[in-house]
Amino acid sequence: MKTKRDFLRLLIFLVPSCLAGPALAGQALQTINIATSAAGQSGYIAALIENKKLDTKHGIKINNMMMDFTEAANAVKLGRTTASSMQxxxxxxxxxxxxxxxxxxxxxxxxxSWVVRKDAPYKSFGDLKGKKIGNFARVTGAYFFSAVIAKEQKLNIEKDFQNVPAETGALIALLERGEVEAINMFEPHTTRLVMSGKYRVLTDFDIELENIFGAPPLKSTVGMLKETVEKQPALVKAIRSAYGDAIQVIKAGQDEEFFKSKAKELFNLSTPEEITAGLKQNKANFADKWGESFFQSQNKILQSGISLGLLPNIGDLNNLWIK
Structure with a gap:
């Protein structure tokens, strides 16, 4: 009798558990819209999360809405998306x-990076003082970082250099034609220029600013409205977990085959040499730091931009970051 009673008790315990499993597994995922760029590394991490199902692992389904950085930031402001990639x-x-x-x-x-011709005589960014340099528009993060680097070397990016503003393709053409001495350029274009054998990196922004402020400058992060963050902490945790998992996959080199499959589409890399170099650089460029000391480093970079008049003063910058 005792054995029978024990069996019945076990059965009563197990049946609800077995019934609950499929029900939980069948629950609908929370779909959220995130604004991001279709190409480059922003597009890559979005595609990787989808391919590896790193969002559904955490109970959400990310619907990536592809747009440029400016439009993406406004998408959150206008309520079109829950979150957005932004500087x-x-x-x-x-x-x-x-x-x-x-x-x-x-x-x-x-x-x-500041990229120059391979045979150019310049040994440091300061050597370009008074020269023509190709730079992005004043409103961009790339220009902002270049201005901060100049400031830290007691130079003024607008007064001590002859800035020639242009977009990516035009900047490369300016350097190729010899119309400027250096250009501000980003990956994977920098890798392709260097691999051509005609150009070299004069100043790597990430290395330069890490030496000054203790961390490289963050070009892209995920932003949400304060109200959403406060009302939906579980959603915040799920989003950051999906991105965190993706970056861990990249840093561990577990995305090699996926990168090769996307190299042409997202980075315009074709040759085996370009793809190998691009994979290495892609791994290095994804950010895996977060926390108080990191926030302080980024705040110092932002504060430098505020002092230059490139950014408005919003008071305590610590309020921007969610630990």
Whole structure:
């Protein structure tokens, strides 16, 4: 009798558990819209999360809405998306305009460099003083980082250099034609230029700013409205977990085959040599730091931009970051 009673007790315990399993597994995932760029490393991490199902692993389904950085930031502001890839400097501007943004997880380091001809005589960025340099528009993060580097070397990017503003393709053409002495360029274009044998990196922004501030400059992070962050902490945790898992996959080199399959589409890399170099650089460019000391490093970079008049003063920059 005792054995029978024990069996019945066990059965009563197990049956609800067995019934609950499929029900939980069958629960609908929470679909969220995230604004991001279709190409480059922003597009890559979005595609990797989808391919590896790193979002569904954490109970959400990310619907990536592809757009440029400016449109992506405004998408959160206008309520078109729950979150967006954005630069910390963009978050500062949004806060100043009345949209209270919080940054929840890292994505990508700047990946920018000053690139010069291989036989150019310049040994440091300061050697370019007074020269023509190709740079991005003043409103971009790439320009912002170049201005901070100049400031830290007691130079003024606008007064001590002859800036020639242009977009990516035009900047490369300016350097190729010899119309400028250096260009501000990002990956994977920098890798392709260097691999041509005609050009070299004069100053790596990430290395330079890490030496000064203790961390490389963050080009891209994920931003959400403060109200959403406060009301949906579980959603914040799920999003940052999906991105965190993806970056761990990249840093561990477990995405090699996936990278090769996307090299042409997302990075315009074709030859085996380009793809190998691109894979190495891609691994290095994804950001895996977060926390108090990291926030302070980024705040110092932002504060430098504020002092230059490139960013508005929004008070305590610590409010931007969600630990």
């Amino acid at each position: 910390p400097s963009t978050a500062v501007n949004l806060v100043k305009s009345g949209t209270d943004i919080r940054l929840i997880t890292p994505q990508i380091w700047s990946g920018n």
